[in-house]
Amino acid sequence: MQIEIINSPGNAAAKVVLDGGEKLVAESGGMIAMSADVSVVTSSKTKGGGGFMKGIKRMLTGESFFLNTFTAPSQGGEVYLAPGLVGDMVIYELDGSRELIAQGTSFVGSGEDVELDSNWQGWKSAMFSGESMFWLHCKGSGPIILNSFGGIYEKEVDGSYIVDTGHIVAFETSLRFDVQKAGRSWFSALAGGEGLVCRFEGRGRLFCQTHNANNFGWSLSPMLRPRN
Amino acid sequence: MQAEIRYRPSFATVFVELSGQDRIVAEADAMASMSTNLGIDTHLSRSFFSALGKKFFGGESLFVNEFYVESGQQGELVLTQNTPGDIVAIELNGGGICLQPGAFIACTSGIELKTQWAGFKSMIAREGLFKLYLCGKGKVWFGAYGGVVEKQVQGEYLVDTGHLVGYEPQLQLKLQMAGGVFSSLFSGEGLLSRLQGNGKIYLQTRCLQGLASWVNPRF
Numbered sequence: 001m002q003i004e005i006i007n008s009p010g011n012a013a014a015k016v017v018l019d020g021g022e023k024l025v026a027e028s029g030g031m032i033a034m035s036a037d038v039s040v041v042t043s044s045k046t047k048g049g050g051g052f053m054k055g056i057k058r059m060l061t062g063e064s065f066f067l068n069t070f071t072a073p074s075q076g077g078e079v080y081l082a083p084g085l086v087g088d089m090v091i092y093e094l095d096g097s098r099e100l101i102a103q104g105t106s107f108v109g110s111g112e113d114v115e116l117d118s119n120w121q122g123w124k125s126a127m128f129s130g131e132s133m134f135w136l137h138c139k140g141s142g143p144i145i146l147n148s149f150g151g152i153y154e155k156e157v158d159g160s161y162i163v164d165t166g167h168i169v170a171f172e173t174s175l176r177f178d179v180q181k182a183g184r185s186w187f188s189a190l191a192g193g194e195g196l197v198c199r200f201e202g203r204g205r206l207f208c209q210t211h212n213a214n215n216f217g218w219s220l221s222p223m224l225r226p227r228n
Numbered sequence: 229m230q231a232e233i234r235y236r237p238s239f240a241t242v243f244v245e246l247s248g249q250d251r252i253v254a255e256a257d258a259m260a261s262m263s264t265n266l267g268i269d270t271h272l273s274r275s276f277f278s279a280l281g282k283k284f285f286g287g288e289s290l291f292v293n294e295f296y297v298e299s300g301q302q303g304e305l306v307l308t309q310n311t312p313g314d315i316v317a318i319e320l321n322g323g324g325i326c327l328q329p330g331a332f333i334a335c336t337s338g339i340e341l342k343t344q345w346a347g348f349k350s351m352i353a354r355e356g357l358f359k360l361y362l363c364g365k366g367k368v369w370f371g372a373y374g375g376v377v378e379k380q381v382q383g384e385y386l387v388d389t390g391h392l393v394g395y396e397p398q399l400q401l402k403l404q405m406a407g408g409v410f411s412s413l414f415s416g417e418g419l420l421s422r423l424q425g426n427g428k429i430y431l432q433t434r435c436l437q438g439l440a441s442w443v444n445p446r447f
Binding site for chain 2: 009011087151155160162167195197208210211218219220223
């Protein structure tokens with residue numbers, strides 16, 4: 001499987017070239033074009049079993065209930081994937097030695113040997129991290145395609161690092177995070193508008209998005225008129 | 229201090245390396261991520277009334293955050309804006325710049341943030357009663373929705389009010405209708421800003437109002 005990210009960072013899409021018989025798992029609605037003889041199977045199952053309950057759990061991460069599995073014919077084929085909003089995409093390669101936790105809405109697609117599960121990161125994270133209640137836990141091996149609203153920048157964390165809520169795309173499980181107030185005092189956290197932030201500890205790769213779709217929505221919403 | 233704007237022009241973001249005595253003042257909620265050794269001081273963006281003016285009439289927050297590192301250390305700070313688009317960095321050397329509501333992102337500590345009376349016409353144009361005026365010595369970052377067009381005005385120039393992001397203070401700004409009553413109502417241009425004098429202006433190639441008026445009929 002070869003994946004190429006095109007039109008990055010403004011309007012990124014992933015061009016996935018599959019060898020004969022190779023499979024690609026993608027979020028439903030993510031496919032924008034493909035070779036005519038690639039077959040599609042829609043299911044709530046992923047590698048590692050599960051079915052209905054896994055689909056329900058995946059919905060709680062902000063991801064779709066169903067996933068599509070694209071299978072290339074013997075001569076190979078290609079599939080283009082793209083998210084709904086403008087923004088960037090990155091490829092993360094799982095090699096079995098590391099695991100990745102992604103924000104549910106960041107997931108676009110993955111290789112067939114990537115196991116997807118939802119992960120509870122604790123009450124504090126669910127309530128205050130500015131992300132979904134559950135996170136997508138990716139295990140196994142193969143590539144994962146992630147998207148963001150805005151550019152994606154990577155941070156090699158060694159020690160600690162702070163990310164504003166709503167700017168996390170994904171992180172390796174060797175990193176732990178806690179939600180805390182920005183600055184030293186509650187005054188600073190609340191009046192300064194930064195409020196709560198996520199503090200990562202440990203050693204590993206962290207992916208952040210430069211922009212935050214919710215903030216953009218809040219800027220626009222005062223100009224929108226109420227729905228009739 | 230080292231600062232670089234990356235992901236231009238669609239998702240411009242400011243990556244700053246702070247060291248020594250560096251201090252940077254940023255609009256509330258502009259921080260996307262940062263090193264854990266950075267300190268944050270939150271204060272009113274100037275005198276209380278000026279800050280109040282800034283909040284209610286200038287479109288910015290009442291408070292700003294000042295980021296710093298303990299001496300001898302280094303830290304990274306990533307600053308962004310709410311809208312996708314480009315960011316401009318300018319160097320002020322005793323001069324000033326007027327910014328439209330929402331455009332300000334950050335400045336170095338030698339810059340003073342003030343609010344100035346913009347006039348009732350400005351409120352009619354939904355630009356707020358006050359405008360943000362920055363002056364002093366240092367660097368200023370401001371953002372736009374869309375790309376940025378920089379233009380040197382000599383004499384007179386007309387711009388659509390929603391697309392004006394910033395202008396040098398020696399320019400006089402007057403609001404006017406796009407033409408007669410008929411063309412003001414039907415040309416879709418609405419209110420224009422007439423800029424008079426010599427100085428630089430910054431325009432954004434999109435405006436949020438334009439997106440809103442595209443979305444609204446589709447609800």
